[in-house]
Amino acid sequence: MEPAKYGQETLVKLLLATDGVDVNLQDKFGRTPLMEAVKYGLETLVKLLLATDGVDVNLQDRDGRTPLMEAVVGESETIVRLLLATDRVDVNLQDRDGSTPLMEAVTFGKETTVKLLLALDGVDVNLQDRYDRTPLMEATGRGYEAIVKLLLATDRVYSVK
Structure with a gap:
């Protein structure tokens, strides 16, 4: 399914x-056509x-990354919205470092994406x-005051350590 990579x-x-044709076929890195399309915007x-039919939006590559994680760190908020709109995305999947799509959005200071994710019941x-x-x-460590306020406003934060 390499053509997805090149549009x-x-x-x-x-x-x-x-x-x-297996739309979920993974390459040697565990990447799917959906991951490649997301990665390249x-x-x-x-x-x-x-x-x-049958496309798995939660398949993880060998590093545990998902299409949503790729979308979050990419430049297209529209693609994040498309993935979330499927109602099939597991927003709490963690990669091999334990990062989630929310953690990725926070790390990269993507305030709008943090808002989108926090609006979901299951995050x-x-x-x-x-x-x-x-x-x-x-x-907090990165000094993202607006994102700290968003997280605290959820009333779901229970650990500051």
């Missing part, structure tokens, strides 16, 4: 229409893949990474 929409449509291909604002840091600790 070749016509080829991707052709492949998806072919019997036996290919919004049209992300929409196409999300509309495909756990207290998950710790492998260094025992929570999103609140990360935001």
